[in-house]
Amino acid sequence: MSITSFMGKETTPDLEYLVDPMPTEALRLINLRKSTHVMLIYGDMTASYEGRAKSQLEELMPRLVVSKPDGTFMIHEASKERPRLWNPPPSTLYASINLGVLTLRSVRASPREVVIVEIPVIRFIGAVRLGVTLNYRVFGTEEDMVNAIVNNPSIVEEGLQVIAREYHTIVGDIDILGKDSKGNLVVIECKRSQAGPEAVNQLKRYVEHLSQKEDRNVRGILVAPSISSAAYHYLRSYGLEFRRVEPKGML
Amino acid sequence: MSITSFMGKETTPDLEYLVDPMPTEALRLINLRKSTHVMLIYGDMTASYEGRAKSQLEELMPRLVVSKPDGTFMIHEASKERPRLWNPPPSTLYASINLGVLTLRSVRASPREVVIVEIPVIRFIGAVRLGVTLNYRVFGTEEDMVNAIVNNPSIVEEGLQVIAREYHTIVGDIDILGKDSKGNLVVIECKRSQAGPEAVNQLKRYVEHLSQKEDRNVRGILVAPSISSAAYHYLRSYGLEFRRVEPKGML
DNA sequence: CACTTTATCTCGTGA
DNA sequence: TCACGAGGTAAAGTG
Numbered sequence: 001m002s003i004t005s006f007m008g009k010e011t012t013p014d015l016e017y018l019v020d021p022m023p024t025e026a027l028r029l030i031n032l033r034k035s036t037h038v039m040l041i042y043g044d045m046t047a048s049y050e051g052r053a054k055s056q057l058e059e060l061m062p063r064l065v066v067s068k069p070d071g072t073f074m075i076h077e078a079s080k081e082r083p084r085l086w087n088p089p090p091s092t093l094y095a096s097i098n099l100g101v102l103t104l105r106s107v108r109a110s111p112r113e114v115v116i117v118e119i120p121v122i123r124f125i126g127a128v129r130l131g132v133t134l135n136y137r138v139f140g141t142e143e144d145m146v147n148a149i150v151n152n153p154s155i156v157e158e159g160l161q162v163i164a165r166e167y168h169t170i171v172g173d174i175d176i177l178g179k180d181s182k183g184n185l186v187v188i189e190c191k192r193s194q195a196g197p198e199a200v201n202q203l204k205r206y207v208e209h210l211s212q213k214e215d216r217n218v219r220g221i222l223v224a225p226s227i228s229s230a231a232y233h234y235l236r237s238y239g240l241e242f243r244r245v246e247p248k249g250m251l
Numbered sequence: 252m253s254i255t256s257f258m259g260k261e262t263t264p265d266l267e268y269l270v271d272p273m274p275t276e277a278l279r280l281i282n283l284r285k286s287t288h289v290m291l292i293y294g295d296m297t298a299s300y301e302g303r304a305k306s307q308l309e310e311l312m313p314r315l316v317v318s319k320p321d322g323t324f325m326i327h328e329a330s331k332e333r334p335r336l337w338n339p340p341p342s343t344l345y346a347s348i349n350l351g352v353l354t355l356r357s358v359r360a361s362p363r364e365v366v367i368v369e370i371p372v373i374r375f376i377g378a379v380r381l382g383v384t385l386n387y388r389v390f391g392t393e394e395d396m397v398n399a400i401v402n403n404p405s406i407v408e409e410g411l412q413v414i415a416r417e418y419h420t421i422v423g424d425i426d427i428l429g430k431d432s433k434g435n436l437v438v439i440e441c442k443r444s445q446a447g448p449e450a451v452n453q454l455k456r457y458v459e460h461l462s463q464k465e466d467r468n469v470r471g472i473l474v475a476p477s478i479s480s481a482a483y484h485y486l487r488s489y490g491l492e493f494r495r496v497e498p499k500g501m502l
Numbered sequence: 503c504a505c506t507t508t509a510t511c512t513c514g515t516g517a
Numbered sequence: 518t519c520a521c522g523a524g525g526t527a528a529a530g531t532g
Contacts, residue, residue, distance in 0.1 A: 014313065015293065015374050019266075038315060038329060040291060042266065042379045052444065052525040053391035053498070061382035062265065064289060066317075070330040078289060078381040079321040081339050082512060088332050088527060113525070123266050124379065128293045130329040131312035140304035142508065168531090170481055172448050172506070192509085193303065196521065197423060198449070202507095205452050228520060234422065247304070303510040332527065339512065364510070393523065423521080443524085447506065453522095479505060508529080517520080 012036065017126040023102040026125050030095040030104075033127035034067060040128065041065040041104075044121035047075055049085045051113025057085065065104065065117060067093050068130075073106035073115060087115050140247045142192040145223065146175055149188065149245075153178065156188060156223060156243050171209045172202070184219050185210060191224035192247040199224065200235045207240065263287065268377040274353040277376050281346040281355075284378035285318060291379065292316040292355075295372035298326055300336045302364025308336065316355065316368060318344050319381075324357035324366060338366050391498045393443045396474065397426050400439065400496075404429065407439060407474060407494050422460045423453070435470050436461060442475035443498040450475065451486045458491065 016033065018025055030039060042064050047057040057063075057075070063084070064076045071091035074083035091108040104117040146165060153160035159181030167174040176188040187210060189203040199222060207220035220240040227235070227242050235242055267284065269276055281290060293315050298308040308314075308326070314335070315327045322342035325334035342359040355368040397416060404411040410432030418425040427439040438461060440454040450473060458471035471491040478486070478493050486493055 015270075017268075017270075017375070019268075038327070040377075042377075049525075053389050055387070055389045055525085057384055057387075059382075059384060061384065062379070063381055064291075064379060066327070068327075068330055072330065072332045074332065076289070076317070076319075076381065078383045079319055079323065079340065080513080081323045081325065081334075081337060082524095082526085083332075084384060084387070086332060086525085088525090089330065111525090124268070124377070126291075126293075126375070126377075128313070128315060128375065130314055130327065131310075132329045133308055133310060133312065133335060136306070136308075136335070138304050138306045138510075140510080166531090168506095171452075171485055173531095193511095194520090198522080201452050201456055202449070205448070230421075230520080300510070306510085333509095333511085337510080339510085359510095362510085389525070391525080444526095445505090449507090481505075503532100505531085506529105509527090511524105511526085511528105513522105513524085513526100515521090515523105517518100 012129075014129040015126070017124065018122075019124055021122055021125060023097045023100060023122065026102050026119075026122050027095055027097055029125055029127060030093075034093050034095070035069055037069065037127040037129050039065070039067040040124070040126040041067070041119065041122070042124040043102075043119045044123075045075075045117050045119040047085050047115065047117040049113070049115045051108065052111055055085070060120070062123070065119075067104075067106070071106075071108075073104075075115070075117065085115050087113055140192065142175075142190050142247070145190045145192060145245065145247050149176060149190070149223070155245060156221060157186075160186065169206065169209055169213075171205050174206050174210075177210075180219065184217060185214060186219045186221060188221050188223055190245075191222070193225065195222055195224040195227040195231055195242075197228070197231045197234055199227075200231050200238075200240065203235075203240055204238050207238075263380075265380040266377070268375065269373075270375055272373055272376060274348045274351060274373065277353050277373050278346050278348055280376055280378060281344075285344050285346070286320055287380065288320065288378035289381050290316070290318040291375070291377040292318070292370065292373070293375040294353075294370045295374075296326075296368050296370040298336050298366065298368040300364070300366045302338075302359065303362055306336070311371070313374070316370075318355075318357070322357075322359075324355075326366070326368065336366050338364055391443065393426075393441050393498070396441045396443060396496065396498050400427060400441070400474070406496060407472060408437075411437065420457065420460055420464075422456050425457050425461075428461075431470065435468060436465060437470045437472060439472050439474055441496075442473070444476065446473055446475040446478040446482055446493075448479075448482045448485055450478075451482050451489075451491065454486075454491055455489055458489075 070089040073087040211218040321340040324338040462469040
């Protein structure tokens with residue numbers, strides 16, 4: 001079966017595909033377009049991964065491979081958002097035919113990780129040209145909360161003055177360092193969603209470090225839309241404070 | 252253009268697709284297969300997301316929609332592993348035609364999140380049936396490290412005896428609780444990859460809690476393949492210990 | 503490069 | 518259902 005394309009001969013087409021292709025035809029399309037197009041490969045396949053960890057898909061089963069020009073390599077199944085196996089960018093895709101079977105090898109250099117896919121039954125293969133959104137922006141992030149507080153510290157507390165944001169310490173970076181109306185140092189840790197014990201622990205770490213280093217009392221305020229009950233008890237037991245703030249209120 | 256399928260009439264085909272379809276044809280295929288097949292939709296589209304946060308893809312651009320039967324909904328672009336916009340499962344997909352434009356609405360119930368896609372130019376739409384791997388297993392996880400240490404505590408230290416694993420405390424679960432050759436309690440925290448300040452903080456929290464509760468000296472050992480320099484200083488400053496262990500050595 | 507943190511994290515597990 | 522923590526987290530930002 002020949003490649004079906006939808007543009008003139010001189011220009012690279014945005015879409016090409018093959019249905020039930022021979023391995024050699026599939027190989028040709030992959031090597032032709034893997035560096036410019038997103039490749040979609042549907043068929044019965046087995047796969048293996050070895051790198052930071054190790055795992056195997058021994059059962060031959062219909063799966064979907066998505067490979068992007070930046071090296072992103074994913075094997076998707078019928079459910080879940082995360083691919084079953086993958087290699088993050090930048091990785092390199094090598095395609096070949098072994099004993100008549102289309103074989104894909106995605107190699108990530110560092111850390112060294114390899115995903116190998118064998119596709120004895122190729123049902124469909126497509127090459128599509130996709131774009132990339134520039135200046136992409138998400139609203140309602142933790143950074144938006146921090147900005148809003150820096151611009152208007154009274155969101156947290158009347159009389160609060162901001163000294164620094166992203167204040168670097170040996171134990172990590174403090175979201176906002178401030179001073180209250182009585183001159184106490186205040187460490188503020190923001191979370192865009194419900195705070196748990198980890199968030200409390202993080203704040204406690206900053207407060208402990210700073211109060212030791214500065215040799216004086218330091219307040220710690222956890223700012224989040226909500227806090228789990230266990231985390232709240234934990235927070236209070238260390239004399240830390242909680243201030244409810246909605247990230248969506250920052251828009 | 253009629254639907255191209257590749258099985259008998261009585262059986263649902265594994266693969267169906269349309270090239271440059273009319274919106275009505277696309278709509279029909281989506282509604283026919285969205286609950287059983289993974290849908291691939293390629294075309295020029297704009298999109299928006301509102302839910303836990305908010306964002307918009309205003310520029311009309313070739314993108315790829317992947318929708319799974321479990322409600323997974325993803326809009327992929329030319330680069331990166333993560334979709335640009337998405338809804339995690341379980342979500343519900345509604346397709347319609349608005350003013351002649353194919354419109355997809357993915358709705359997640361809780362938290363309420365909505366992704367809306369408008370596709371004025373539909374280049375390709377495919378329905379593929381995928382499988383799901385059962386009994387999937389990854390080797391070299393933190394749990395594997397814990398198992399290996401429980402089976403052979405001398406990995407961590409000669410003379411170490413394991414008292415409990417996943418020992419529940421008010422401040423969290425301790426990976427391994429043990430006793431050293433001198434009778435001291437030992438808290439062991441495992442990490443499968445390089446340990447940072449959070450890991451040290453976590454161990455410190457357990458040790459503090461236990462030494463207070465038991466009113467005696469408690470050792471804390473962080474077990475990981477490596478530790479960041481700052482985290483190591485932090486660890487040592489609290490008298491905690493580090494033991495280098497490779498998760499891959501556990502296989 | 504190494505290090506640190508965020509994320510519309512996702513995902514599984516256990517109460 | 519909620520809470521909690523792991524993840525082959527990925528991705529972004531900084532020194």
